[in-house]
Amino acid sequence: MAPAGAVGILAGGGILPARVAEAAHAAGRPVYILGFEGFAEPDVIAPWPHDLVRLGAAGRILALLRAHGCTDLVLIGPVRRPSLRSLCPDAEGARILARLGRSLFAGDDGLLASLVRILGEEGFQVRGAHEFLQQSVVGPGLLGRYAPDAQATADISHGARVVRALGALDIGQGCVVQNGVVLAVEAMEGTDQMLARAGQCRQPGEGGVLVKLLKPGQEKRADMPTIGPMTVETAAAAGLRGIAFEAGHTLLTDRAACVAAADRLGLFLIAVTPDP
Amino acid sequence: MAPAGAVGILAGGGILPARVAEAAHAAGRPVYILGFEGFAEPDVIAPWPHDLVRLGAAGRILALLRAHGCTDLVLIGPVRRPSLRSLCPDAEGARILARLGRSLFAGDDGLLASLVRILGEEGFQVRGAHEFLQQSVVGPGLLGRYAPDAQATADISHGARVVRALGALDIGQGCVVQNGVVLAVEAMEGTDQMLARAGQCRQPGEGGVLVKLLKPGQEKRADMPTIGPMTVETAAAAGLRGIAFEAGHTLLTDRAACVAAADRLGLFLIAVTPDP
Structure with a gap:
């Protein structure tokens, strides 16, 4: 060798x-x-x-x-x-x-x-x-102080189904779901712009989650989903309750800063393992 | 009675x-x-x-x-x-x-x-x-002077698959496809905002189509897809080649004005019957 x-x-x-x-x-x-x-x-x-x-x-x-x-x-x-x-x-x-x-x-x-x-x-x-960047990839579970409530948990499941369906068509990696309603879906514009739009389309009531997952068949060596402190800030500005991302398949650009921002802004951060 | x-x-x-x-x-x-x-x-x-x-x-x-x-x-x-x-x-x-x-x-x-x-x-x-509004709903085929080329025809087929998959999840009614790449997907923000975004995400090369279809199971008596002259103007401003919509299931708010705008701007308008 x-x-x-x-x-x-x-x-x-x-x-x-x-x-x-x-x-x-x-x-x-x-x-x-x-x-x-x-x-x-x-x-x-x-x-x-x-x-x-x-x-x-x-x-x-x-x-x-x-x-x-x-x-x-x-x-x-x-x-x-x-x-x-x-x-x-x-x-x-x-x-x-x-x-x-x-x-x-x-x-x-x-x-x-x-x-x-x-x-x-x-x-x-x-x-x-x-x-x-092994420290930037986390296993399943919560990061930080906040946890999703029942509604957010249901929204995460629904969002995961939506992102899986999109991913199978090689479209984006994310969506925003609020109380069962899909507010926005990511294609070429990227997560930040989708979050801004979701903030403008909010529905009656509280809640809302960002779900980001690997696409099925996505080339992880070239294009891994990424979350940074700015993602947390933008999600909070859009009125969301938290962010769900794929355990083992998401890069946190700065894990400590992501958790600090989430704790300060009252958002949950959860690494999930969606059903295949 | x-x-x-x-x-x-x-x-x-x-x-x-x-x-x-x-x-x-x-x-x-x-x-x-x-x-x-x-x-x-x-x-x-x-x-x-x-x-x-x-x-x-x-x-x-x-x-x-x-x-x-x-x-x-x-x-x-x-x-x-x-x-x-x-x-x-x-x-x-x-x-x-x-x-x-x-x-x-x-x-x-x-x-x-x-x-x-x-x-x-x-x-x-x-x-x-x-x-x-029977005159506002059209059967399959072209309206106006322009027709989709081979690439646009392929993009319409791909867009129809995408919108069907989205519709099954009760998300939006439309997407924009350019040369096989899905630029934007409609959720709560509406067609006009999606078109503006697609214009900013354009990829190398020409082309691009807007595809709007009824969602499977959509309640036609309350929420029929609609296309008007402004839709045509906005699609042209986003650099698109044309608009494909569902035959028999789309309201043209002003058919003559839609066709006039499409002919003036060089866009095709085609009513399609997608595979179930």
Whole structure:
């Protein structure tokens, strides 16, 4: 077996690329961050050996990853699907686009699964961020001080059915349910925008929960559901009672800050294991 | 058989209450419009015998409908589900709320089906608006000059699968699909807001369709999918190629104006009969 080389982090937005870098470094691995221009946050990746590269420059990306001795790769942080025009692929990028083929126009699952496959064919081991961020992935149960009441528990079950049905169609990962009524469903717009909308569509009475689950067949190594302190703040601003997310399959960007925000705002945080 | 009396129109927002009134009048029936305060548009109902009544004043509503000799009722025009607090039910309203019971907290389908049932128990025949607006409901096929291309046709099929799956869960009636990717899914926010969001989430390449279908089991007598000239304008502003809606089960608020807008903006309008 070849000795483990550096961990290459293909970084989109947010703080998580740095968290993965810290975890890999703590495990004794050299770290190299390849930030995607326009997505990776310069302040986040600055403390580590890094480059900022256009998403379309696949030839340069592969060369840099090899030059830095990367054997394992982690894709982490949101990258908005670019327009083909803005991609400006280099020669290698054009070849990879051709290999992606129709999956470029498929849902996210198909595209990301193809990317992971191609990186594997190029000789890299693609790892899930959760393999490094074990403290950011939690088992089933409550975090923090608050627990769902009977109505919220029923709403979580209903929301899980809805997200499972959506996920089977490769649509979003989340929905908001209040007293049995589905207020909002997530597609491409993302969780924050869905939460804002749910706040405007509230129904008579109290309550309301955000449910976020992995899609069936979702490529965990490229696109894991993520919850951060801002998710908790936004859910509270929308008048919700709490957040249910999938145990073992959700990254908490900052677990302590998530729990602190939930306790301060009176929201429950619960990791659930939905029926298959 | 009792002779047909007046047609009582329980009016929410928009122009359709007047269209139903015109159609019933043209069929030789007396017309009475009961507009819901805060929803019915005074200018729309002003030309007809009418009253404006709070949604919660069920006793007054039933008395007025009987005083005007109404034997048939049509529920038409959007009414936002009110908060129980703002409802301020009168004595009869409180009794009806009790009869609605848990369906008050169910999805729209359950609530509307219960309302229709209760009005039936009170001795009224609840009619679908489409029974009066036969010109506003179209059979399968194209309206206007433009037709979907192969990609749009595939997107319509995919969108129909998505809306059917959503509808089975009593969520919304519509979605936007572009080149196989579901951009947005409608829940409580309504079609216009979903279209605006879809415009912001557009993917590489052209295309995009709005698909609107009846939910399986949806109570057509209370909540029929509706498309008007503004829907066409909003879809065009979101960059879409066209609109597919369910043949026989969609009200066009102004068919001529819908077709004129679609022809002017280069959108197709197609009435489809999705697989069951």
